Each structure stands twice: as structure tokens, then as C-alpha cells.
Amino acid sequence: MNIVVCMKQVPDTETKIKINPEGRGIVTEGIKYVMNPYDEYAVEEALKLKEKFGGTVTIVCMGPSRATEAIRTALAMGADDAIHLNDPAFEGSDSVTTAKILAKAIRDLKYDLILAGKQAVDFDCSQVFACLAEILDLPYASVVTGLEVEEDQKSATVKRETEGGIQEIIEINLPAVIAAQKGLNEPRYASLPGIMKAKKKPIKEMNLAALGMDANEVGEEGSKLKTMNYSLPPERKAGKKIEGEPKEIVAQLVTLLHVEAKLV
Amino acid sequence: MSNGVWIIAEQREGKLKKVSFELLTIGRKLASKIGEPLAAILLGYEVEKLAETLDGYGADKIFVCDDEALKNYSNEGYTKVIVDLAKAHQPSILLGGATAQGKDLLPRVAARMQTGLASDCVGLEINQEGHLVAKRPMYAGKVLVDAITPEARPQMAALRPNVLEVEKTDEPKKAEIEKVKVEVKPDDLRAVIKEVVKTAGEKVDLIEGLVIVFGGRGMKSGENFKILEELASALGEGVAVGASRSAVDSGFAPHDIQVGQTGKVVNPTLYIACGISGAIQHLAGMRTSKCIVAINKDPEAPIFQVADYGIVADLFTAVPLLTEEIKKLKEQD
Numbered sequence: 044m045n046i047v048v049c050m051k052q053v054p055d056t057e058t059k060i061k062i063n064p065e066g067r068g069i070v071t072e073g074i075k076y077v078m079n080p081y082d083e084y085a086v087e088e089a090l091k092l093k094e095k096f097g098g099t100v101t102i103v104c105m106g107p108s109r110a111t112e113a114i115r116t117a118l119a120m121g122a123d124d125a126i127h128l129n130d131p132a133f134e135g136s137d138s139v140t141t142a143k144i145l146a147k148a149i150r151d152l153k154y155d156l157i158l159a160g161k162q163a164v165d166f167d168c169s170q171v172f173a174c175l176a177e178i179l180d181l182p183y184a185s186v187v188t189g190l191e192v193e194e195d196q197k198s199a200t201v202k203r204e205t206e207g208g209i210q211e212i213i214e215i216n217l218p219a220v221i222a223a224q225k226g227l228n229e230p231r232y233a234s235l236p237g238i239m240k241a242k243k244k245p246i247k248e249m250n251l252a253a254l255g256m257d258a259n260e261v262g263e264e265g266s267k268l269k270t271m272n273y274s275l276p277p278e279r280k281a282g283k284k285i286e287g288e289p290k291e292i293v294a295q296l297v298t299l300l301h302v303e304a305k306l307v
Numbered sequence: 308m309s310n311g312v313w314i315i316a317e318q319r320e321g322k323l324k325k326v327s328f329e330l331l332t333i334g335r336k337l338a339s340k341i342g343e344p345l346a347a348i349l350l351g352y353e354v355e356k357l358a359e360t361l362d363g364y365g366a367d368k369i370f371v372c373d374d375e376a377l378k379n380y381s382n383e384g385y386t387k388v389i390v391d392l393a394k395a396h397q398p399s400i401l402l403g404g405a406t407a408q409g410k411d412l413l414p415r416v417a418a419r420m421q422t423g424l425a426s427d428c429v430g431l432e433i434n435q436e437g438h439l440v441a442k443r444p445m446y447a448g449k450v451l452v453d454a455i456t457p458e459a460r461p462q463m464a465a466l467r468p469n470v471l472e473v474e475k476t477d478e479p480k481k482a483e484i485e486k487v488k489v490e491v492k493p494d495d496l497r498a499v500i501k502e503v504v505k506t507a508g509e510k511v512d513l514i515e516g517l518v519i520v521f522g523g524r525g526m527k528s529g530e531n532f533k534i535l536e537e538l539a540s541a542l543g544e545g546v547a548v549g550a551s552r553s554a555v556d557s558g559f560a561p562h563d564i565q566v567g568q569t570g571k572v573v574n575p576t577l578y579i580a581c582g583i584s585g586a587i588q589h590l591a592g593m594r595t596s597k598c599i600v601a602i603n604k605d606p607e608a609p610i611f612q613v614a615d616y617g618i619v620a621d622l623f624t625a626v627p628l629l630t631e632e633i634k635k636l637k638e639q640d
């Protein structure tokens with residue numbers, strides 16, 4: 044079973060974000076970058092399927108040169124090889140355009156399944172997996188917390204999380220795009236031998252020309268959705284801290300909620 | 308182009324989701340600003356009667372797409388119906404809810420329409436050029452941006468539930484109901500729902516919850532979540548219970564009630580945190596709550612920096628007391 048995993052490198056979730064002077068992006072200096080947390084589940088699931096069915100796991104990542112680090116992490120976890128889509132022209136691509144670029148690279152691969160994360164925790168769009176599936180004319184399932192591939196590898200049963208405690212069990216034809224949610228598995232850590240081996244695994248760099256695309260199809264120019272006017276949300280101020288005898292402070296709280304906030 | 312503002316109404320098992328009315332409310336404002344009609348699309352099976360419930364919120368037209376093939380939601384089936392309609396009528400704006408269904412559906416629609424989609428929006432306006440400006444959080448709410456789609460149509464946005472208040476109009480019901488012929492065959496679908504499972508976890512839809520009671524690692528066990536359930540039911544109907552990631556990872560609560568950067572984003576009017584420290588990843592999922600109450604025994608807990616009301620106490624004492632006080636108050640009313 045040949046599996047493609049779409050992986051993005053994003054700022055660590057602890058990062059304090061500052062807006063750049065132009066108001067059209069963030070200050071990237073000093074940021075620690077990591078593999079998108081949801082993509083860790085995607086990589087792990089791919090490795091588990093490879094262990095079961097054999098085949099290969101290929102990482103596809105669009106991002107600047109720093110993204111090599113996250114790619115190496117995925118290779119150290121056990122992925123076989125990677126394609127790094129790296130060109131300054133790609134910067135500023137919206138979700139549909141990102142998916143187009145990924146699709147260009149994936150189209151020529153032999154794959155039975157594409158795994159992605161349900162969301163990249165930088166722009167929080169939650170779109171690329173669906174746009175990619177649409178462009179490649181594949182079915183997809185998102186927010187997936189369970190994946191069972193049939194023995195014949197022609198279909199799979201997935202569990203997807205919705206809301207109100209409702210889960211959907213979906214039967215999906217392969218190849219398909221599956222977008223991972225937390226709960227799908229426990230991502231492994233890269234072992235020391237894994238890290239050593241990863242250094243020798245092939246990463247194929249591809250730029251705009253290698254993909255056979257034009258500059259005006261990608262990046263901000265090629266994207267329909269334009270993002271601007273970065274601002275910081277209003278700061279939440281600390282309100283009243285109430286200390287004292289539990290019975291008294293709880294009574295005080297209820298009065299405040301009733302009279303001041305009018306919420307109970 | 309002047310072919311209207313469209314909203315995708317969402318129903319599950321024959322019940323309209325609240326976000327549908329929030330969408331109509333904002334849709335009406337946008338439509339009057341650009342001087343175009345407002346339309347709703349309703350999809351499902353045996354949902355015709357729901358069109359009447361949707362009427363009265365300002366829609367000039369309701370497209371009813373009623374077919375057995377749409378009984379269960381599928382991104383392929385629903386996309387086909389919506390895109391066929393949108394291609395025929397060319398709306399200038401197409402909105403949906405940033406719900407489990409909307410998040411799954413809208414990006415496929417956007418990709419097929421070759422347009423832009425602003426995810427999980429917290430504000431929608433029209434600018435001077437007459438374009439839709441979608442305000443949306445990024446980096447887990449640490450930044451807000453404006454997203455616009457200047458050229459492609461429709462301009463698409465997913466609205467986060469609970470951000471806007473529903474307003475009914477005083478006008479009589481007026482919507483023209485148009486039944487749409489659905490051209491989806493079950494065999495076309497490559498992904499189909501086989502079963503819908505209701506887990507014990509989330510009883511009230513978290514993202515629609517107006518009041519949510521939360522437990523963190525301080526709850527010590529899953530068993531102890533019972534005191535939160537009791538508080539929730541004292542507070543009234545429709546009060547949801549949620550959890551921090553540490554509570555989920557410790558096995559106290561199921562993952563589908565986790566809130567935060569790797570859980571759900573909620574926006575209730577009242578959020579009560581019990582035994583939650585207030586880590587940055589947790590705040591990402593609840594920082595826009597209108598009123599935050601925190602109960603924590605550590606006076607230095609970061610959650611107090613964002614709490615409107617901070618109670619420094621042992622939760623095992625304070626929560627049952629709070630439940631009692633609320634019950635007393637409700638009896639008086």
C-alpha cells in the first residue's frame with residue numbers, strides 16, 4: 044500500500060505571535076517551528092498501515108527551506124522519502140492554491156491513500172485536504188478518529204467525529220484523502236536509529252519550474268482569497284478574583300452572575 | 308453580478324441547527340447593504356416543512372433540495388447540489404456554518420467553484436468596494452485577519468456558531484419556496500455513512516452551547532465529572548460539559564468534548580472552568596467566551612488572568628456549593 048502524507052511545518056503552539064510592521068503577516072524571527080500536530084497523527088497512521096500492508100510512505104510538504112527539519116522528523120519516524128515543494132513564489136497561497144500545488148506533485152505518484160491533518164494550526168483553515176481531494180477527484184473524510192483499511196485495500200471504514208456526541212461511520216472507496224483528528228492514534232517518537240537513518244533518506248526538492256507551473260498561478264497572485272489587516276484580538280482583562288471562605292465566595296459569585304452579569 | 312446572498316441552512320435529523328438562523332440574520336444585513344436578495348438552501352430528505360421554519364428571517368427565496376439521496380450528509384452529494392444551483396444562479400455571496408458539517412462541505416464547494424473560502428469567521432461585513440470582508444482568527448485566535456475574495460464568485464465564508472445573535476424580522480413570511488430537482492444518484496457517492504453512533508460523551512452540542520461547564524486535570528477522575536453534570540443540570544437545559552486536554556488525556560473525559568487548539572472552539576456566554584490551569588492551547592478554544600468563571604485552588608493559575616470572576620477554592624467544595632446556590636436561586640425565580 045503506497046501512502047502519501049501531506050505535512051506542513053507550523054509555529055509551535057506555545058509561540059507568542061507578533062504582527063509584522065506591514066500588518067500582513069507575523070514576525071517569524073525567534074519562532075520555533077514544528078510538524079503540524081494533526082499531521083503527526085497522519086504520519087503515524089501511514090506508518091501503521093505500512094507495517095500491516097507493506098508499501099511506502101511518502102511525505103509531501105510545501106514550505107520554505109526551514110521545513111526540511113519537519114520533513115526529517117517524519118522520515119525519522121519511519122517515512123521512506125519526501126517531496127519538498129519549495130519556491131518563494133508559493134508563499135501567500137490560499138488553501139485552494141496550496142492544494143493545486145500539492146496535487147501537481149502527487150498526481151504523478153502511485154498512491155492508494157492520501158493522509159493529511161484536519162487543520163494546520165497556523166492559519167487554521169481546515170480546507171486543504173478537501174480541496175486536494177476535489178482537484179484529484181477523490182472522495183475524502185475529515186476529522187477522522189478511526190481508520191480500518193479492508194484486506195483488498197479497495198475501501199476503508201472510517202470513524203469521524205461530528206458534534207453533540209455523534210460519530211459517523213463511513214465507508215469510503217480508495218484511493219481517498221483522509222484528514223486526521225486527535226484520537227486516531229498515539230504518534231511515535233523518532234528513535235535514535237530512526238534519526239540516523241533519516242539523514243540518508245531522499246528528499247526531492249521541487250520548485251515552480253519543476254512542477255511546470257507559472258508564477259501567476261501560485262502564491263498571492265494565483266490565490267482567490269486575500270488575507271490582510273492583521274490585528275491582535277482585544278486583550279482579556281482579569282476581572283474580580285474572589286478569595287475567602289468557600290461558602291461566602293460562592294454565594295458572592297452567584298450574586299455577581301445574577302445581578303451584574305445577568306447570566307443565571 | 309447581482310444574484311444574491313445565499314446561506315446554506317443546516318439540519319440534522321430533521322432539526323434545523325441554530326447557526327442557520329444566525330446565517331439568515333447576517334445574510335439579511337449583507338444583502339440589504341449590497342441591494343441583493345437573500346436566499347437559503349435547504350438540503351435533506353423530507354425536510355420541506357423546515358422551509359416554513361426558516362421563513363420569517365428575511366429570506367426572499369428558499370431552495371428546497373429534498374431527495375432520499377440527501378438523507379445522510381455526504382460532501383460529494385451536497386457539493387454537487389449546491390454547485391449546480393450556484394452555477395445556474397451565480398450568487399455573489401455564499402455562506403455556511405463553521406460546524407462539523409460545514410467545515411467538511413464548504414472547502415469542496417469552494418474548490419469546485421474555483422473561489423476563495425474564509426474559514427471559521429467571527430465577523431462579516433461589506434467594504435466600500437462592495438466586497439465581503441470576513442474577519443477570522445488565525446494562530447488559534449492569537450491574530451485576527453480580514454479575508455476578501457475580490458474577483459472570484461461567489462465570495463464564500465463559514466460563520467462560527469454563537470458569534471451573532473439571531474434576529475427575527477417583523478415582516479410576514481414571504482419567501483418563495485423553490486423545489487430543486489436533485490441529480491444525485493446513490494451510486495455516485497464514493498463515501499457513504501453506514502452508521503451514526505451516539506456516544507455517551509457530549510450530550511449537548513458543545514459549539515452551540517450558551518453555557519458550558521468545564522473540567523480539567525484538577526477533577527482527578529472521570530467519576531468526579533458527575534459533580535459537573537450536576538452543576539450543568541442545575542444551570543438549566545442545554546448546558547454542555549467540556550474538558551481540557553489533560554483531562555481527556557488522563558482518561559477522565561472523551562475526546563469529543565475537548566476544547567482548545569487541538570479540540571473544539573467554543574464561544575458561550577458563560578464558561579465555567581473547574582480545575583483548569585489555563586494553558587495557552589486551552590485558551591485558544593475559549594478565549595472569546597463572553598463571561599469566564601474560574602474555580603482553581605492555585606491563586607497563581609494563569610486562568611485567573613482571563614477570568615471575569617475567579618474563585619480561589621478547592622473545586623470539590625466549591626462546585627457542589629455552587630450547584631446548591633444556583634438551585635436556590637432558580638427556585639426563587
Ligand SMILES: Cc1cc2nc3c(=O)[nH]c(=O)nc-3n(C[C@H](O)[C@H](O)[C@H](O)COP(=O)(O)OP(=O)(O)OC[C@H]3O[C@@H](n4cnc5c(N)ncnc54)[C@H](O)[C@@H]3O)c2cc1C
Pocket residue numbers: 056080522523524525526550551552553554565566567568569570571581582583584585586587588589592602603604605608620621622623
Ligand atoms: C500541540 C498541543 C496542543 C494542545 N491542545 C490543547 C487543547 O486543545 N486543549 C487543552 O485544553 N489543552 C491543550 N494542550 C495542553 C495544554 O498545554 C495543557 O497541558 C492543558 O490545557 C492543561 O490542562 P489542565 O488545565 O486541565 O491541567 P493542569 O495544567 O494540570 O491544571 C490543573 C489545574 O487544576 C487545579 N486544581 C487541581 N486540583 C484542584 C482542586 N481540588 N480544586 C481546584 N483546582 C484544582 C490546579 O491548580 C491546576 O491549575 C495542548 C498542548 C500541546 C503541546
Ligand SMILES: Nc1ncnc2c1ncn2[C@@H]1O[C@H](COP(=O)(O)O)[C@@H](O)[C@H]1O
Pocket residue numbers: 049050051079081082085103104105106138141145158159160161162163164166167168169170171172
Ligand atoms: N503547505 C502544505 N504542505 C503540505 N501539506 C499541507 C500544507 N498545507 C496544508 N497541508 C495539509 O492539509 C491539512 C489541512 O491544512 P489547512 O487546510 O491549511 O488547515 C494539513 O494538516 C496538512 O496535512
